[in-house]
Amino acid sequence: MELRTEEMLLNIGPQHPSTHGVFRVVVKVDGEKIVEATPVVGYLHRGTEKIAESLTYTQIIPYTDRLDYLSSMLNNYALVQAVEELMNIEVPERAEYLRVIVMELSRLASHFVWWGTAVLDLGATTPFIFAFRDRELILDLLNEISGARMTFNYMRVGGVKWDAPEGWLEKVRDFIPYMRKKLKEYHQLVTGNEIFLARVKNLAVYDGETAIKYGLSGPNLRGSNVKFDIRKNQPYSIYDRFEFEIPVGENGDVFDRYMVRMKEMEQSLKIIEQAVDQIPEGEIQAKLPRVLRVPEGEVYTRMETSKGELGIHLVSKGKDKPYRLHFRRPSFINLQIFSDLLVGNTMADLPAILGAIDIVLGEVDA
Amino acid sequence: MADLLTRPFSWLNLLYISLAAVIMLGIVLFFVTYAIYFERKVIGWIQIRYGPNRVGPKGLLQTVADVFKLLIKEDIIPEKADKALFRIGPMLAYLPAFAVIAVIPYSEKIQFADVNVGILYYAALSSITITGILLGGWASNNKYAIMGGMRSVAQMISYEVPLIMSFLGIVIMTGSLNLIDIVEAQKDSTWFIFPQIIGFITFLIAGNAELNRTPFDLPEAENELVAGYFVEYSGFRFAFYYLTEYVYVFAMASLMTVLFLGGWDAPFGLDFIPGIIWFILKFMLLVFYLFWVRATFPRVKTNQLMGFAWKVLIPVALFNVLLTAVLKILNVY
Numbered sequence A: 001m002e003l004r005t006e007e008m009l010l011n012i013g014p015q016h017p018s019t020h021g022v023f024r025v026v027v028k029v030d031g032e033k034i035v036e037a038t039p040v041v042g043y044l045h046r047g048t049e050k051i052a053e054s055l056t057y058t059q060i061i062p063y064t065d066r067l068d069y070l071s072s073m074l075n076n077y078a079l080v081q082a083v084e085e086l087m088n089i090e091v092p093e094r095a096e097y098l099r100v101i102v103m104e105l106s107r108l109a110s111h112f113v114w115w116g117t118a119v120l121d122l123g124a125t126t127p128f129i130f131a132f133r134d135r136e137l138i139l140d141l142l143n144e145i146s147g148a149r150m151t152f153n154y155m156r157v158g159g160v161k162w163d164a165p166e167g168w169l170e171k172v173r174d175f176i177p178y179m180r181k182k183l184k185e186y187h188q189l190v191t192g193n194e195i196f197l198a199r200v201k202n203l204a205v206y207d208g209e210t211a212i213k214y215g216l217s218g219p220n221l222r223g224s225n226v227k228f229d230i231r232k233n234q235p236y237s238i239y240d241r242f243e244f245e246i247p248v249g250e251n252g253d254v255f256d257r258y259m260v261r262m263k264e265m266e267q268s269l270k271i272i273e274q275a276v277d278q279i280p281e282g283e284i285q286a287k288l289p290r291v292l293r294v295p296e297g298e299v300y301t302r303m304e305t306s307k308g309e310l311g312i313h314l315v316s317k318g319k320d321k322p323y324r325l326h327f328r329r330p331s332f333i334n335l336q337i338f339s340d341l342l343v344g345n346t347m348a349d350l351p352a353i354l355g356a357i358d359i360v361l362g363e364v365d366a
Numbered sequence B: 001m002a003d004l005l006t007r008p009f010s011w012l013n014l015l016y017i018s019l020a021a022v023i024m025l026g027i028v029l030f031f032v033t034y035a036i037y038f039e040r041k042v043i044g045w046i047q048i049r050y051g052p053n054r055v056g057p058k059g060l061l062q063t064v065a066d067v068f069k070l071l072i073k074e075d076i077i078p079e080k081a082d083k084a085l086f087r088i089g090p091m092l093a094y095l096p097a098f099a100v101i102a103v104i105p106y107s108e109k110i111q112f113a114d115v116n117v118g119i120l121y122y123a124a125l126s127s128i129t130i131t132g133i134l135l136g137g138w139a140s141n142n143k144y145a146i147m148g149g150m151r152s153v154a155q156m157i158s159y160e161v162p163l164i165m166s167f168l169g170i171v172i173m174t175g176s177l178n179l180i181d182i183v184e185a186q187k188d189s190t191w192f193i194f195p196q197i198i199g200f201i202t203f204l205i206a207g208n209a210e211l212n213r214t215p216f217d218l219p220e221a222e223n224e225l226v227a228g229y230f231v232e233y234s235g236f237r238f239a240f241y242y243l244t245e246y247v248y249v250f251a252m253a254s255l256m257t258v259l260f261l262g263g264w265d266a267p268f269g270l271d272f273i274p275g276i277i278w279f280i281l282k283f284m285l286l287v288f289y290l291f292w293v294r295a296t297f298p299r300v301k302t303n304q305l306m307g308f309a310w311k312v313l314i315p316v317a318l319f320n321v322l323l324t325a326v327l328k329i330l331n332v333y
Helices: A048-052 A057-065 A072-087 A093-120 A126-146 A168-191 A194-200 A208-213 A254-278 A330-342 A349-357 A361-365 B011-046 B062-071 B083-103 B118-126 B128-139 B143-174 B179-188 B197-210 B235-260 B275-296 B302-329
Strands: A008-012 A024-030 A033-040 A297-304 A309-316 A324-328
Touching: A008 B143, A024 A330, A033 A330, A048 A057, A048 A324, A057 A072, A072 A093, A072 A297, A072 A309, A093 A126, A093 A168, A093 A254, A093 A349, A126 A168, A168 A254, A194 A254, A194 A349, A254 A349, A330 A349, A330 A361, B011 B062, B011 B083, B011 B235, B011 B275, B062 B235, B083 B118, B083 B128, B083 B235, B118 B128, B118 B143, B118 B179, B118 B235, B128 B143, B128 B235, B143 B179, B143 B197, B143 B235, B143 B302, B179 B235, B197 B235, B197 B275, B197 B302, B235 B275
Parallel strands: none
Antiparallel strands: A008 A024, A024 A033, A297 A309, A309 A324
């Protein structure tokens, strides 16, 4: 007798523990094996781009907080960078340094969440708690300087909203050696674990060429041995003043993407260390008119967030509101390769692969 | 206790036996309550948090509160579920879990049934639980549940083989399947963890897999399958599956204590401490080990799990059997 078997259509999400928010994948599984996968996005779509058209530039900044809500400082910067570029504003030194410090802290915080959740997706619960413990220290620091834990609304066109409170820079300086010690602990707990290695090595491999074809950026691109980081290749703000390396992977598997992010955290600490040492006294806000009228024109600026290249296409018709504002969201574009990576892998690999792409649904859906 | 079974039938004896069973159920439930509490505390310590500390002094009544919550929850049976099987599932999983405890000797005197084929009884009955789990997964009419159920069956069948093989060495050494004889043999020589170290390690790993606990908790892998085979269960039916898991922790740790750690045998001639205390100490050590592993390890994948069972554990366990047999013939033991 011949047994008739058929593939099963499985709907994962939008409510599912490992989709990191309201993300849905419809997978066709043959037993445990995934034959076909269709991601469905849009559950968190808020129309940020359209809303921005009826807001003044300062009013848009809080909206950028809510894109990639795990690293809001970076998004803040993306917007003010575009406006400053179009208006040709000279930003005071101290403000630039403060921006770099909070941006790198934000990048660290974002990578902590990634580390915790990506390893949690493999079934290990403790790293998640460790990561959130250390992230909380960063959030405390950012809270102290901006007044909010996650939605900072800290940067302004031409500078930053608040100067660093007294003793804040010392706290940041003390945080660096603590974090270096903790990073070693992270490696001890997870990186050397045989089960972890067996799960992530040679999983979801793609080469650099494929990554570029898909428009991937950030650690997803660097994991496949493409040395591209906008902070180095097209320096913005004052990143050209700091010494840091761009870690890259070799094989382009999940493990390489993991290692790239782990090494990036060390580099971020290095940047913060230099910035805290070099920061000068002075103004934190350039002199600007109360109502910002951006001259007519259009601009595309880009920056490296924790997820990849966050680009802003800003079109102005000379009013106090943008005519059109488009976000190139790295989470959304990195997600495009997801369904292709899934095919041929098992159900258990799904969270591992998704975790390695590192998406934030606020940014995917915007 | 055990001689009750051999006495001629009378209503009084039946009453005694029933009472003893109820007391044992009480002990097991007490253990499960505080094993869950202990697990949450241990994992809490490892994860730099407090664990339960609100309900009752030091949070001691947390699990009791949880159980009451489950009791008063609505009992939901999905519309399209196979209702009869859905009801039988948890019971079929739980019954053997409780039944295997009968043969475990806790000290010279405390044992419910002195069965000649004690370990065989344990191995045979514990595999019935798989049916309950598969039934639950199948009857739920849920895709996640059926995947969890299938994983569970594949896993438990694969790991039963090395589990049983790893105590074959002990059976060869003692020439008996009776658990009391095995403990007595360890009293005369040494604990079997030393001569049977390979067997102990394979048993530890296979036992962990048999219990469906991290890193082998694939049947309930929440990151892929939400909850696995019991995803549709709620209220007390869910509690039964949960209970099964923890009763097996109790049973497996007890069995390991008896087989490898000398049961109630006191080490270093510390005989003035009663045997039952020693039993509990050794038992708690093993339970702690299980919780410790759960807090620090990620989960393996299905194919890796199967590969590990058939390519590594079974050959190693087989080698151990061979080695023990050869040493036995050479009269080393």
